[in-house]
Amino acid sequence: MLELPTELVQEIMGNLAYNRPTLMSSALVSPTFRDVCQQMLFVELTFPSILFCDQILLGARILPILKASPRIVSYIQSVSISDGPILQRNYRPVAASRLADDSDFAEVLNLLSLQGRVKNISFSDLRWSKLPSTTRNTICVLCRSRSIQTASIRTSPFQLTGLFGQSLKHLTISLSVSEFCSLLASSPLETATPPSQLQSLHISLCNFPGQSTLTNIVNFLLDPAATIGIHGLRDLYIKRGPMIGGGSDMYDPDAVKRLMSACGSSVETFAFEAHGNPIQQAALDLSLLTNLRKVSICWSDTGRIQGFVQIIEAVPLETPLEILHIHHATLQSYDPVEPIAESWANLDNACARLHEHGHLAKVVFDFPMPYVTALVAQDARDAIANALPRLRGLGILDLWVEAGDLRYDPMPPIKFLSH
Numbered sequence: 001m002l003e004l005p006t007e008l009v010q011e012i013m014g015n016l017a018y019n020r021p022t023l024m025s026s027a028l029v030s031p032t033f034r035d036v037c038q039q040m041l042f043v044e045l046t047f048p049s050i051l052f053c054d055q056i057l058l059g060a061r062i063l064p065i066l067k068a069s070p071r072i073v074s075y076i077q078s079v080s081i082s083d084g085p086i087l088q089r090n091y092r093p094v095a096a097s098r099l100a101d102d103s104d105f106a107e108v109l110n111l112l113s114l115q116g117r118v119k120n121i122s123f124s125d126l127r128w129s130k131l132p133s134t135t136r137n138t139i140c141v142l143c144r145s146r147s148i149q150t151a152s153i154r155t156s157p158f159q160l161t162g163l164f165g166q167s168l169k170h171l172t173i174s175l176s177v178s179e180f181c182s183l184l185a186s187s188p189l190e191t192a193t194p195p196s197q198l199q200s201l202h203i204s205l206c207n208f209p210g211q212s213t214l215t216n217i218v219n220f221l222l223d224p225a226a227t228i229g230i231h232g233l234r235d236l237y238i239k240r241g242p243m244i245g246g247g248s249d250m251y252d253p254d255a256v257k258r259l260m261s262a263c264g265s266s267v268e269t270f271a272f273e274a275h276g277n278p279i280q281q282a283a284l285d286l287s288l289l290t291n292l293r294k295v296s297i298c299w300s301d302t303g304r305i306q307g308f309v310q311i312i313e314a315v316p317l318e319t320p321l322e323i324l325h326i327h328h329a330t331l332q333s334y335d336p337v338e339p340i341a342e343s344w345a346n347l348d349n350a351c352a353r354l355h356e357h358g359h360l361a362k363v364v365f366d367f368p369m370p371y372v373t374a375l376v377a378q379d380a381r382d383a384i385a386n387a388l389p390r391l392r393g394l395g396i397l398d399l400w401v402e403a404g405d406l407r408y409d410p411m412p413p414i415k416f417l418s419h
Contacts, residue, residue, distance in 0.1 A: 044078040045112075047105070059104030066111055073111050078120040079142070083127050097130035109138040118142065119149045126156035139163070140190065158217050159189055162226040168196035171228075173217060174204040195227035200235035214238075218255040222262055233263040239273040257285060264288040273298040273327075286315050296325035305343040312350040317358040324351065327366040344387035352390040363391050368402040377403030 047058045066073055083099045099105055112118050121143065128136065143151070143163035152172040153160050161171060201221075205214060221228050238256065260267070267289045286292060292315075297308070308326060315321055354360035365384060369377045381401035391397040 042072050042075040044080065045076045045108075046080045046082075047099070048080075048082050057098070057102040057104065059102040059106075059108050063104040063108050066108065073115045074117050076112060076115075077117060078122075079109075079112065079118050080122040080124070081126065081139075082124040097127045099135060100127075100130050100132060102135075106132075106135045106138040109135075109142050113138065113142045113145055116145050116147050118145060119147055120152075121148055121150070122152040122154065123156045123160060124152075124154040126160070128157050128160065159220060159226075161228060162189055162220070164196050166194045166196055166229075169199045171196075171198055171200070172202040172204075174202075175206070195229040197229040198233050200237075201230060201233055202237040202239075204239040213252060213255075215252045215255040218259045222258065230259075230263045232266050234266060235269045235271075236260070236263065236267050237271040237273075257288070260285070260288045265290050267292060269294040269296075271296040271298075284311050286311060286319070286321075290316075290319065292319055292321050294323045294325070295321065296327065298327040305347055309343060309346040309350055312347065312354065315354060315358075317354065320359045321354060322359050323362045323364070324354075324360060325364040325366065328368075341387065344384075348388045348390045351388075351396075352394060355391075355394055355396055361396060362398060363396055364398040364400070366400045366402075370402070372403050374403045377401045 045062070081099070083097050131139075140163050142148075143160075144165040146165060146167045148164055148167055150170040151161070151164055151168055152174070154172070154174045158173050158175060161173065164171075203214065203217060205217075220226050221230060236259070238259075260270075268291055270286070270289055270292060272284060284297070286295065297311070312324070351360060351363050355363075365388075367380065367384070369380060372380075378401070381399060384401070385392055385397070385399055388397055388399075
């Protein structure tokens with residue numbers, strides 16, 4: 001067979017990136033095809049949650065492959081680890097952790113640590129206290145690899161963030177079920193040194209009973225013993241989920257303020273999303289972010305425009321704020337302006353002031369109206385545009401009103417932090 005240049009093979013196989021069966025078949029064509037296809041097939045290693053007792057353990061499946069073809073280990077750049085309850089075929093749980101029974105899992109992670117090519121790592125539903133000490137130790141070693149740049153802690157103990165070394169740049173903490181959110185005293189963590197130097201931090205919480213609050217997480221992040229550096233943070237994203245059950249409110253204005261203050265001189269992009277009304281002056285004091293360039297705020301409580309006026313009026317003119325994005329999650333179908341016309345006028349003036357005397361170059365309003373007709377959405381768009389005459393006259397207003405799948409502008413809303 002005529003051997004093609006590797007670059008051409010890469011371009012051809014790139015068109016099949018999401019067709020795994022074809023990639024697997026193509027790997028058998030020649031050594032050149034094999035290497036290119038294996039690089040694509042093994043760029044990410046996933047240990048998904050296994051539900052049933054008679055399913056083959058992932059460590060037992062992957063370890064022989066890695067030992068037979070050592071080069072494959074060097075292709076792996078992302079590792080996703082998920083755990084969960086084990087079920088019998090009658091769907092009744094019989095154990096607390098599947099990974100705890102996977103004796104080959106630790107050896108697989110050890111091979112990845114020795115190679116040192118993993119850049120991204122994700123934990124989901126990780127029951128840390130149930131894992132054997134050998135497995136916990138290999139996870140710690142992998143997390144401290146100098147190659148790790150991005151980490152995601154989802155429905156797992158947030159204290160795992162202290163494991164990562166100085167190469168970590170991007171961190172996501174997403175908690176939703178209290179059962180997974182705390183470490184037992186019997187399984188302490190030895191944090192990494194020197195500390196990581198984060199560039200972006202995403203925190204997403206839902207208010208379940210007994211769940212760790214934002215205060216707990218902020219206390220941990222700001223504790224010097226946790227070895228997590230946030231003083232050079234550039235992107236900060238905080239999402240508050242819905243109030244569910246009888247849990248205490250995890251949205252503590254003081255915790256938000258302390259977090260913003262700790263990294264205020266470095267943050268350039270700040271995004272805040274809340275279910276309900278996020279407007280509390282102590283929590284969203286943008287004057288703490290002295291180098292702020294982009295801000296995105298999302299809320300779903302009707303009639304809270306006045307709160308945004310307070311936020312914008314508090315921004316000093318010397319702040320290099322260039323883009324302001326305001327998103328309302330559930331705009332009502334009745335006239336969105338008339339009941340609060342004065343608040344809209346004040347917001348119009350506050351934004352115009354930052355443009356004329358500061359650095360503000362774009363104001364984006366994003367209002368989805370999924371349960372109305374296109375005509376109603378267009379009327380709402382016109383009403384809001386008429387309520388912001390100064391921004392419209394200055395040419396810095398972008399307004400999006402969505403009805404179902406229809407939009408009235410050629411571009412989607414600005415999304416500062418995609419994750």
